[in-house]
Structures are given as C-alpha cells and as structure tokens.
Amino acid sequence: MRTTAGMSVRAFLRRVWPYVRPYRYRFLGGLVYLGLLAGLELTLPLWTKLAIDRYFVPGRWSAGVWLLGVYALTLGLIGLLQYLQGYFIDVTAYRAMRDLRCHTFRHLLTLPIAFFQRQPTGKLVTRVTNDVDALQEILGQGILSIIADVGTSVAIFGLLWWISPVLALSVTATALMVVGVSFLFQRYAQRAQEDIRTWLARLNGFLQEHIGGISTLQVHRAEAQAFRELQTLNQGYTQAYVSAVFHYAWYYPVIRALEVLTSVLVLVLGGWLFYEGRLTLGTLVAFFQYVQRFFEPLADLSDKYNAFLQAFVAEARIQEIHQTLSDPAYRGQPLNVTGPAPIAFRHVTFRYTPDGPWVLKDVNLVIRPGERVALVGPTGAGKTTLAALLLRLYDPTLGSIEFGHQSIQEVDARDLRRAIRMIFQEPFLFSDTALQNILLYRDGTARAELERWFQRLRHNALVRGLHQKLHETLHERGSNLAQSERQAIAVLRGIATDPRVLILDEALSALDPQTERDLYELIESVTRGRTVLLIAHRLYTLPAVDRVIVLWDGQIVEEGPPQELLRRDSVFASLLRVQALEAYGSGRPAAPEDPPAASEDA
Ligand SMILES: Nc1ncnc2c1ncn2[C@@H]1O[C@H](COP(=O)(O)OP(=O)(O)OP(=O)(O)O)[C@@H](O)[C@H]1O
Ligand SMILES: [Mg+2]
Missing domain, CATH: 3.40.50.300 (P-loop containing nucleotide triphosphate hydrolases)
Structure with a gap:
C-alpha cells in the first residue's frame, strides 16, 4: 500500500479491532484452528515421502498399509478444522459488521444537518451497506487466509531448504521474482480499487435520487437527460473495473509462468540429483508437492489482495463518516426550563x-x-x-x-x-x-x-x-x-x-x-x-x-x-x-x- 503501507495497514487493523474485540475469544479460537489446519496440511507430502521411500521402492506394500489409515485420519482432521475455523471466524465477522452498521447509523443520527445537505443519500447508503460488506469479507476469511497463506509459504520455504538446499536455491530465485511482480501489481491495484469505490458511490447516489424522483422526470419529460447522465456514470464505473481487470489479467499469467519455470527447474535439477543418488525418489516427489503448495497461495494472493484492498478503501470511506464530528449542539448543558418560559x-x-x-x-x-x-x-x-x-x-x-x-x-x-x-x-x-x-x-x-x-x-x-x-x-x-x-x-x-x-x-x-x-x-x-x-x-x-x-x-x-x-x-x-x-x-x-x-x- 504505497510507501506508507505498513502504517496504513496497522492503522486499518487498529480501527477494525474494536469491532472484533467483543468476539475476540471466538476469533482467536478460529485462528488456532487455522494454524493447526495449515500445520496438518504441511505433513501430507511427508507421508507420501515415507510411503515411497520406505514401502513402495523396497516393494514392502503390505507393511505400509497403516499409512493409508494415517492419511485418511489426517484428511478427516483437516476437514473438521476447516469447518471449525470457518464457522468461528465468519460468525465473528458477521457480528462485528452488524455492530459496525449499528455504530455508523447511530453516529449518522448525531451529525449536523449541514452534513446531510452536502452528502448525497445514496453515497451514505453505500457506506453502510456495500462498504461494510467489503469489510466483512476480508474480516471473515480474508485477512486470516492471507496470514495463513504467507505463514504456509514461509514454512514450506524452510522445509524446502531442509529437504534439499540445492533444489531450494532454484526455487528461491523464482520466488524472489514472484515477490517483485506482486509488489508492482499491488501499487496499481490499489489505485484501481479506490476508483471503483468512488464510482460506485457516485452511481448509487445518482440512482437513489433519480429513482426517488422518477415521477418528476416522467412528468417533465427529462428521462432522456437522466438516462444520459446515468450512462456517463455507468461508463465511468465500468472503466474503473476495466482498468482493474487489466492489472489482474497480467498478474495471474505471470505468476503461473514463474510456477511452470520453477517446476521445470526442479524436475531437471532433481532428476539429475536422483540419478546421482543424492536424492531419494520419495524426497523428490515430496519436494514437488511442496513446490506446488508453495505457489498455490502465492497465485491466490492476488484475489485475496484484491478483496483486502476493497476492504481497505471501504474502511477509509466508513471512517470519513466516523471522523465527522457529532453536532456540537448535542454537547450542551441540560435545559432547565420546566414552566412557562420566554x-x-x-x-x-x-x-x-x-x-x-x-x-x-x-x-x-x-x-x-x-x-x-x-x-x-x-x-x-x-x-x-x-x-x-x-x-x-x-x-x-x-x-x-x-x-x-x-x-x-x-x-x-x-x-x-x-x-x-x-x-x-x-x-x-x-x-x-x-x-x-x-x-x-x-x-x-x-x-x-x-x-x-x-x-x-x-x-x-x-x-x-x-x-x-x-x-x-x-x-x-x-x-x-x-x-x-x-x-x-x-x-x-x-x-x-x-x-x-x-x-x-x-x-x-x-x-x-x-x-x-x-x-x-x-x-x-x-x-x-x-x-x-x-x-x-x-x-x-x-x-x-x-x-x-x-x-x-x-x-x-x-x-x-x-x-x-x-x-x-x-x-x-x-x-x-x-x-x-x-x-x-x-x-x-x-x-x-x-x-x-x-x-x-x-
Ligand atoms: N440551507 C441553506 N443554505 C443556504 N441558504 C439557505 C438555506 N436555506 C435557506 N437559505 C436561504 O436563506 C434565505 C431565507 O430562507 P428562508 O427559508 O428562511 O425563507 P422563508 O422566509 O422561510 O421563505 P418562504 O416563505 O419561501 O418559506 C433564502 O434566501 C434562502 O435561499
Ligand atoms: Mg419558509
């Protein structure tokens, strides 16, 4: 998020936290389940390695049957944890955003009349509905899955070095490229997201007002002009999306290409190491599986990042309302008039x-x-x-x-x-x-x-x-x-x-x-x-x-x-x-x- 990235994200989290706070234990519970889930998923390639090296290659098929049981148990646990973390975290997000909607409306009720004369109603409605929804999405699975993805990637990176430093070196080179590309991408994407939300609020403001006044438009035969105005706004909104799509469109294929490049590198290098006898077959397969798991979240990160940016921008817009000071007229002394008063x-x-x-x-x-x-x-x-x-x-x-x-x-x-x-x-x-x-x-x-x-x-x-x-x-x-x-x-x-x-x-x-x-x-x-x-x-x-x-x-x-x-x-x-x-x-x-x-x- 530009150069002030760290600070803005911290400020964002600090402002969102009060809404999550009342449900923090449930939320932390979800977080623990999420951690366990990520950890458990990381063990799956290790079971594969064990099966290949210890039982399949030496031909001891029957002795390795117990591994099937372990595998099934792990998968079952993963399913359960997925359910638990999803439930706990999403419920927290829904409740937190319910509170935010109430809080925002309560604050709106105290704002001075001049504020509402300046702000189109549709724009304020967008804040309490669409913007809160965008925030809810990121609070639900968004932030945590980003954390989990980053955590998983880091853990896998460590595992890759542990398994085979030589192979890990080739992965590191492409991983650095992925980071560079992602950094470039996010700079453009944020601007596009800001544009999208600005146009959306304008469009909603226009629609709210003109649908409310549709009979006036009909009676005065001003439908055509209103329609033209809508077209302009609609075009602006679409254009904002189109420029966002452009950035997402190049990002995803570039990441995929880097992934393929990594696979080829690992295959050639790993095949040679296996041939030289410096790597077992199981290790190579496990390594391959880890590399795939390493890139999966990285490629998804663009979508998640998109959702995060939407929430980030939406939150800033909601903040504009909260930062508007309540009417000073609401901060006076009590009125002590009881009887007739001039x-x-x-x-x-x-x-x-x-x-x-x-x-x-x-x-x-x-x-x-x-x-x-x-x-x-x-x-x-x-x-x-x-x-x-x-x-x-x-x-x-x-x-x-x-x-x-x-x-x-x-x-x-x-x-x-x-x-x-x-x-x-x-x-x-x-x-x-x-x-x-x-x-x-x-x-x-x-x-x-x-x-x-x-x-x-x-x-x-x-x-x-x-x-x-x-x-x-x-x-x-x-x-x-x-x-x-x-x-x-x-x-x-x-x-x-x-x-x-x-x-x-x-x-x-x-x-x-x-x-x-x-x-x-x-x-x-x-x-x-x-x-x-x-x-x-x-x-x-x-x-x-x-x-x-x-x-x-x-x-x-x-x-x-x-x-x-x-x-x-x-x-x-x-x-x-x-x-x-x-x-x-x-x-x-x-x-x-x-x-x-x-x-x-x-
Ligand atoms: N919210 C506002 N912002 C700026 N100017 C305003 C606003 N409301 C009214 N005015 C202006 O203040 C002046 C007095 O308006 P006001 O509504 O008090 O008149 P009024 O005597 O009640 O008129 P009427 O008999 O038509 O209701 C007008 O020139 C009007 O344009
Ligand atoms: Mg009057």
Missing part, C-alpha cells in the same frame, strides 16, 4: 455559509410564555431560518437566543427539541402506518389522547378519513396520501408530544380553510398556556393571534397586535391587501366561508 432573540444575525449573504440581520424579538405569534413576510425573508435557529439546527453567526433566560447555545439540542417542536410545510413521512408516523416510535398515553382528538374532529371529512386509514401502511414518503392528509399527520405528530413551544411553519397551508380552522382549534386547546409561533403565508385565513411580526429581508420591520396593524397604514395591511387583490383578480374569492368539503360535513 424566548428572546438578541441581535441575531445569521448566514448559512461564511461568505454567503446575510439571511437575518440584527433581529431582536421577545416572545412571552403562552403568547401566540404570527411570523409573516415575503418568501425568502428568513422566517424558516429564524425558527431553525430556535431549534439549534444552526447557531446564530452573531447575537444570541435565550429560552427561559438560558442561552440556547449552551443547551443540549436534544433537550431543546423535546421542549420546542416544529411542524414543517412538507413533512417527511416514513413507510409505516399513519399511526406510527404520528407517534414516531413513542407509545403509551399519546395513543389514548390521539383517539380523543379524532373523536373531537370526527365532523371533519379529512380527519375522519385519516382515522379510518390509521393502521394502513403508507408508501414511501406517504406518497399514497393527499398533501392535506400528510399535513394533518404532521400536525398531530407535532402536538402529540405536548411541547412547551410549538412552531408551525406553513404547516396548514395545504388544508382547506375549514380543516385549517378545525385543526387550529385543536392546536389552540392542546397548547393552552404554551407558546405558539405561526409562520404563515395565507394572511386572510390567519387565525387569531396576539401579535404579528413582519419579517422583511432578514429584518423585523413591524410588530404589533393584528387589529392595531390593520387600523393603520402598515406593511401587514398592505401585504393582506395585495393577497386579497391577487385572489379576487384571478376570479377566486379570498376567503370562502363554506368550502365544499366543509359544507358536506355540516
């Missing part, structure tokens, strides 16, 4: 990237406990960003945010997110039942509460429909539901946890006005005494709130009770006017009193 933004200024534009500029805002606040403003004004800062999805670039007089930058984000719940406009639904999507793996009291809510809203057709489908398994991302149903699920999910602060980010935007009112009434009653921050676009269906905050280009330009803002010439009033005009201008009423869905229910 929220204060103090000179909050924020941008997403160090050289990006300022998204929030010196925002100062205090929200009293239990207050209902509507945050309005044009698109891109920074409303979602402001809410995201409160959840510590990001931290302010300048300024601070306090929750209950505790600076949230010092609070563990997990505590914070237990207290403050945000419902998004486009919620993510999992392919589980609607009920599980609402409870999100929580159980107990929330289930009974949920049933009460459904009863309370049973006059609403949408909620009633959802209640009937509660135990049906949803398709991926809830694609077999209407957006309104997905939003209703998200709202129930948000309030089911009884948060201290509830943020609705356009969370009711897909609902018809009547359902929006019904659900908001439910929210009102469930969150009595709790703080609600309502980010809303549709101002004419805005529910009753205590205060309206108008955010414009990252700055608060206006705030006050809605009635008061409407009375004067405010930004809020003009936004409302524009929306009403737009709605009437397109021939639609701004706020229908009795939409069809609602009147059906009445």
